[in-house]
Amino acid sequence: MATHHANAVLPDEPEKATLEGKNKLLGFWLFLGGETVLFGSLFATFIALRDQANGGPTSQELFDMPLVAAATLLLLTSSMTAVMATLALHKKNLKQIQVWLAITVLLGLGFLGLEIYEFMHYVHEGHKVSTSAFGSAFYTLVGFHGGHVAFGILWIILLQVSATKKGLTVVTAPKFYLASLYWHFIDVVWVFIFTVVYLMGMIGGKVG
Amino acid sequence: MSAHASHAPNRSGLWDWLTTVDHKKIAILYLIAGGIFFLAGGFEALLIRLQLMYPESSMVGAKTFNELITMHGTTMIFLAAMPIIFALMNAVVPLQIGARDVAFPFVNSLGFWLFFFGGVLLNTSWFLGGAPDAGWTSYTTLALNQFSGHGVDFYVLGLQIAGIGTLIGGINFLVTIINMRAPGMTFMRMPMFTWSAFVTSGLILFAFPAITVGLVLLMFDRLFGGNFFNPDAGGNVVIWEHLFWIFGHPEVYILILPAFGVISEVVSTFARKRLFGYSSMVFATALIGFLGFMVWAHHMFTTGLGAIANTLFGLATMLIAVPTGIKIFNWLLTMWGGQIRFTTANLWAVGFIPTFTIGGMTGVMLAIPPADYQYHDSYFVVAHFHYVIVGGLVFGLFSGLYYWWPKMFGKMLNETLGKWNFWTFFIGFHLTFFPQHFLGLMGMPRRVFTYLKDQNLDMGNMISTIGAFGMTIGTILFVVNVFVAASSSKRAPADPWDGRTLEWSIPSPPPEYNFAQTPLVRGLDAFWIEKVAGNKGMTPAEPLGDIHMPSPSFLPFLMSLGLFIAGYGFMYHNYVVVVIGMLVTFACMFTRSVKDDPGYHIHEDEIEDKGVKA
Ligand code: HEM
Ligand SMILES: [Cu+2]
Numbered sequence: 001m002a003t004h005h006a007n008a009v010l011p012d013e014p015e016k017a018t019l020e021g022k023n024k025l026l027g028f029w030l031f032l033g034g035e036t037v038l039f040g041s042l043f044a045t046f047i048a049l050r051d052q053a054n055g056g057p058t059s060q061e062l063f064d065m066p067l068v069a070a071a072t073l074l075l076l077t078s079s080m081t082a083v084m085a086t087l088a089l090h091k092k093n094l095k096q097i098q099v100w101l102a103i104t105v106l107l108g109l110g111f112l113g114l115e116i117y118e119f120m121h122y123v124h125e126g127h128k129v130s131t132s133a134f135g136s137a138f139y140t141l142v143g144f145h146g147g148h149v150a151f152g153i154l155w156i157i158l159l160q161v162s163a164t165k166k167g168l169t170v171v172t173a174p175k176f177y178l179a180s181l182y183w184h185f186i187d188v189v190w191v192f193i194f195t196v197v198y199l200m201g202m203i204g205g206k207v208g
Numbered sequence: 209m210s211a212h213a214s215h216a217p218n219r220s221g222l223w224d225w226l227t228t229v230d231h232k233k234i235a236i237l238y239l240i241a242g243g244i245f246f247l248a249g250g251f252e253a254l255l256i257r258l259q260l261m262y263p264e265s266s267m268v269g270a271k272t273f274n275e276l277i278t279m280h281g282t283t284m285i286f287l288a289a290m291p292i293i294f295a296l297m298n299a300v301v302p303l304q305i306g307a308r309d310v311a312f313p314f315v316n317s318l319g320f321w322l323f324f325f326g327g328v329l330l331n332t333s334w335f336l337g338g339a340p341d342a343g344w345t346s347y348t349t350l351a352l353n354q355f356s357g358h359g360v361d362f363y364v365l366g367l368q369i370a371g372i373g374t375l376i377g378g379i380n381f382l383v384t385i386i387n388m389r390a391p392g393m394t395f396m397r398m399p400m401f402t403w404s405a406f407v408t409s410g411l412i413l414f415a416f417p418a419i420t421v422g423l424v425l426l427m428f429d430r431l432f433g434g435n436f437f438n439p440d441a442g443g444n445v446v447i448w449e450h451l452f453w454i455f456g457h458p459e460v461y462i463l464i465l466p467a468f469g470v471i472s473e474v475v476s477t478f479a480r481k482r483l484f485g486y487s488s489m490v491f492a493t494a495l496i497g498f499l500g501f502m503v504w505a506h507h508m509f510t511t512g513l514g515a516i517a518n519t520l521f522g523l524a525t526m527l528i529a530v531p532t533g534i535k536i537f538n539w540l541l542t543m544w545g546g547q548i549r550f551t552t553a554n555l556w557a558v559g560f561i562p563t564f565t566i567g568g569m570t571g572v573m574l575a576i577p578p579a580d581y582q583y584h585d586s587y588f589v590v591a592h593f594h595y596v597i598v599g600g601l602v603f604g605l606f607s608g609l610y611y612w613w614p615k616m617f618g619k620m621l622n623e624t625l626g627k628w629n630f631w632t633f634f635i636g637f638h639l640t641f642f643p644q645h646f647l648g649l650m651g652m653p654r655r656v657f658t659y660l661k662d663q664n665l666d667m668g669n670m671i672s673t674i675g676a677f678g679m680t681i682g683t684i685l686f687v688v689n690v691f692v693a694a695s696s697s698k699r700a701p702a703d704p705w706d707g708r709t710l711e712w713s714i715p716s717p718p719p720e721y722n723f724a725q726t727p728l729v730r731g732l733d734a735f736w737i738e739k740v741a742g743n744k745g746m747t748p749a750e751p752l753g754d755i756h757m758p759s760p761s762f763l764p765f766l767m768s769l770g771l772f773i774a775g776y777g778f779m780y781h782n783y784v785v786v787v788i789g790m791l792v793t794f795a796c797m798f799t800r801s802v803k804d805d806p807g808y809h810i811h812e813d814e815i816e817d818k819g820v821k822a
Pocket of ligand 1: 460461464525568569572585592597600601
């Protein structure tokens with residue numbers, strides 16, 4: 001049975017040193033598989049409805065590329081800092097983990113801030129959930145992603161705070177690892193949103 | 209070995225059940241809750257049949273009739289069949305793979321409570337302005353505000369909460385089966401029931417998110433002014449059909465595969481033979497699981513997707529008949545030349561095979577698009593899916609319950625009552641549903657609350673209703689049997705059926721740690737191999753030692769309760785209630801994340817005290 005004491009010597013790859021850790025890792029990968037279907041369904045819905053502006057603003061009229069590009073940059077960078085945190089985890093260096101995760105969280109907050117600003121701007125332009133099928137699909141897909149980012153930020157902060165007391169153990173290590181896995185996942189989803197929603201929305205025109 | 213609490217926390221009575229994370233107790237919770245919903249759904253079915261007993265009857269009337277068919281279908285699929293399947297999987301899978309518990313005991317209990325509260329939320333609609341009335345498929349635009357009542361909101365939120373529970377339950381079983389198998393238990397030595405639980409869990413993982421999204425979109429349309437399905441604002445109703453059936457068709461395989469698993473175990477045990485064609489059974493199960501995702505549009509032949517799409521989906525559907533046929537022949541060949549014992553469990557299994565085959569045959573008929581234009585939305589479809597769902601799944605569940613009851617409860621169900629249970633239900637079933645094929649072919653549409661007299665529909669409907677009484681009697685006999693078993697003082701032996709798999713190598717019911725020592729598995733039908741070799745029990749794979757157990761927890765209950773409360777907030781646009789409910793849920797998640805569970809240990813001597821053979 002795995003020991004849970006913080007002062008015990010930490011094994012290599014502490015995130016999968018125990019059966020619980022291994023279970024969590026596998027379970028989380030499977031969960032991400034389910035999330036993929038979830039976002040896949042949202043994307044399919046969006047693609048089917050993206051030209052149905054119902055007389056409201058269309059994607060070509062709305063999208064503000066510099067803003068979206070800035071948000072993308074923030075989120076992609078945060079994925080890199082999350083990788084650095086995982087590398088630090090494998091070096092068993094809690095301090096480095098905390099620093100890299102703190103940067104990740106800040107970047108994530110920046111992204112969220114831009115997204116909220118963007119949404120408010122759109123609503124001002126008359127683009128709401130109730131305006132059109134395009135509006136409903138846009139806010140649901142992008143908002144679902146934003147919700148995932150917000151959840152990720154809260155989760156990582158929680159892990160960071162509790163790790164200041166618990167230290168890096170075979171119990172906390174899998175949690176750090178999973179949080180950064182989750183973070184990469186929402187990053188990948190964003191790459192698709194950037195392409196399907198924004199880039200394709202810019203060139204636009206009727207497709208289907 | 210460790211400084212942690214070394215005694216099981218003393219919990220008893222209700223508190224024990226509300227906090228348990230033991231897979232065997234969670235199985236019983238699933239069975240009780242699923243059983244109650246089964247009775248509710250059965251009662252609704254009886255009312256439907258009473259309304260249709262005579263032409264132009266006004267017994268319940270059109271509005272209630274719509275609510276009844278909606279709630280009957282929804283309840284039976286999501287709140288009765290699914291949980292009873294989860295009951296069997298929880299009770300049996302960890303034992304069959306030689307594990308002490310599932311991978312995530314906490315998540316296991318959370319899955320149950322989410323299902324439970326989702327189901328309760330859905331059913332409170334009866335008292336809060338009327339049940340959902342848009343059919344269990346809840347097609348838009350019928351399910352939008354303009355055309356149906358408040359009940360559909362209960363459908364949306366109830367199924368959403370219950371669905372999350374099912375999803376995490378599926379993940380739990382996948383990880384359990386991949387990571388927790390005893391030494392020597394390779395994939396190709398896993399009992400068929402475990403295999404079917406594995407594939408079913410995979411289907412759950414990839415199918416449920418689609419309905420999650422569908423329900424979210426429907427919720428936005430109904431509660432927050434969304435336009436996904438509102439054609440006037442550019443919405444598209446076919447999106448719902450796709451999302452529903454991308455989930456819905458895999459769902460029917462989620463339901464039937466565990467029944468296939470049960471039948472495989474029961475047929476082989478009571479023929480005293482190894483399952484014929486084990487590897488082809490595994491292959492067929494996996495193939496059915498895979499093909500199950502390729503055929504959803506056979507529910508949409510008449511939607512107008514076009515000839516090419518219909519042809520492809522029709523062909524893909526017919527393909528499924530091939531692995532299904534493999535299974536039927538393997539069961540028959542397992543029985544061939546065996547020393548067959550017709551116990552109640554085996555009667556259900558033997559009754560299953562021809563009944564399910566008929567359902568599969570009508571399925572292939574429906575898979576021919578031009579023919580389906582005739583059958584679609586008629587009683588023929590109702591007959592088809594009841595032959596597979598009742599004649600397949602429910603027969604399989606009864607078989608499994610009679611088979612594993614002694615393992616789950618330590619008491620035997622009465623065989624005489626069991627046989628009465630089987631025959632009344634079996635005959636009642638065929639009386640109910642066989643005539644419906646012809647009612648459908650003669651033009652009786654489904655989901656219509658009455659019919660004119662002298663259209664050649666009177667006789668068929670009358671017979672069908674009489675049959676429903678047969679099934680009712682059968683169900684009541686089962687409930688009686690449960691009480692008879694519970695009040696009998698005779699304890700079930702560890703291995704009442706001369707079983708072949710690991711669960712029969714430990715006492716009935718098993719101790720909380722299942723296996724005092726993890727068993728060493730030497731082949732398919734692990735326990736049988738030891739019996740043939742003349743051994744009393746399994747060879748242990750580890751020395752006797754302390755056993756670590758997870759602590760019970762009240763958090764899963766509270767977490768689900770929070771969502772339950774928030775659900776009402778959403779429905780009545782009361783955001784204070786939403787915030788309160790969500791806060792409860794998040795506070796529980798927070799607590800769970802921050803407070804590590806050290807669990808407790810059962811000491812070596814306590815294990816021996818309990819007199820378990822090593
Ligand atoms: C050989 C296997 C099967 C084939 C070829 C098949 C084919 C079909 C087809 C084509 C339909 C659509 C009929 C219509 O709406 O016009 C249908 C409906 C249905 N099937 Fe099957 N099926 C098979 C097995 C199953 C199984 C195993 C189950 C469940 C355990 C099942 C449950 C259902 C249900 C619930 C419906 C009705 C859905 C509704 O419209 O409410 N089927 N089947
Ligand atoms: Cu289907």
